[in-house]
Amino acid sequence: MARPGGRSARVQEAVHTAVRDLSAEVGRDALTVPLIAARAEVTPSTIYRRWGDLQALLSDVAVEHLRPEAPPEDRGDLESDLQAWAEQFLDEMASPAGRAYIRDALLGDPDGSNAGRCSAYAAEQVDVILTRATDRGEPGPNVETVLDHVVAPMMYRILFRPGGHDSAYARQLVSGVLDAGRGDRQG
Amino acid sequence: MARPGGRSARVQEAVHTAVRDLSAEVGRDALTVPLIAARAEVTPSTIYRRWGDLQALLSDVAVEHLRPEAPPEDRGDLESDLQAWAEQFLDEMASPAGRAYIRDALLGDPDGSNAGRCSAYAAEQVDVILTRATDRGEPGPNVETVLDHVVAPMMYRILFRPGGHDSAYARQLVSGVLDAGRGDRQG
Known part of the structure; x- marks a missing residue:
């Protein structure tokens, strides 16, 4: 426009x-x-x-806050990259400010487009990590698998469950998805 | 009180x-x-x-709507029980009424207790299914694994992503968690 x-x-x-x-x-x-x-x-x-209205404006501002400022750090291998990213994501999103932004993003958003931007940001970051792994010749899961089994469980805990938002949980989810890929290739 | x-x-x-x-x-x-x-x-x-306030009242009413009315159907084996439950859960939660209730439940809920009731309802239903499987002598995952890898991905899609809310998706998540358990026991 x-x-x-x-x-x-x-x-x-x-x-x-x-x-x-x-x-x-x-x-x-x-x-x-x-x-x-x-x-x-x-x-x-x-x-x-x-x-x-005000709620829609606050939703737009919240999504801007949730936009990553830089690509994920390159630590040299898939597992380290994905673990570092997942730990940071959980830490930021589970913080009081992160929760307030997620809440605002979901609220003034009747058509779901702001919420869609949030998940697109996560998908882009994960894609950068997985593409780097592919370029290194490392096998790995696909973006959808990481969204379903790493990002989704963290967001579900943040929104619906008290506690359990620590780094160990993030690392466990990442190990789980990589182990599953090694045993039974998904992506 | x-x-x-x-x-x-x-x-x-x-x-x-x-x-x-x-x-x-x-x-x-x-x-x-x-x-x-x-x-x-x-x-x-x-x-x-x-x-x-009004929003807190609407949150309480929404959680009441999300309370399951009956235990999950017993179809005779773990995979059938869990698939039928997951399909029905996704169908109900992704419907316009379901989305409105989830949204209301999350909104007027500053301390997260109503959202906690929602996930407790899902955990109780899953627990009924897994306990039945144990009683039949069927091995299976634990409740946390099902929340993380079946319930959470469905809720994440409903809240953050357009589309993909069909029965095939629910069944795929259930098969994934049961296959992972068979290859690499989690619970």
């Missing part, structure tokens, strides 16, 4: 920054569309037109 | 029924605490005192 870098991108940047700054200053629960609009120097109707 | 079957239980029943009936009559988005209180013949402050 809008040219990247044009007015649309500037509005998005200003509004996202206003949400982040105001969240830190007055707290999440005190945010309103007029308050955000004033800080971002846009009209409230600009926000309503573009995002629909 | 209150005796079962006493005033507290009657209030809960009346308020839950009011939410269900009004949701059908006027739609979810038109619900307000005063409207629900009037229908349930309680005061709004009774609702605020007990549930906190």
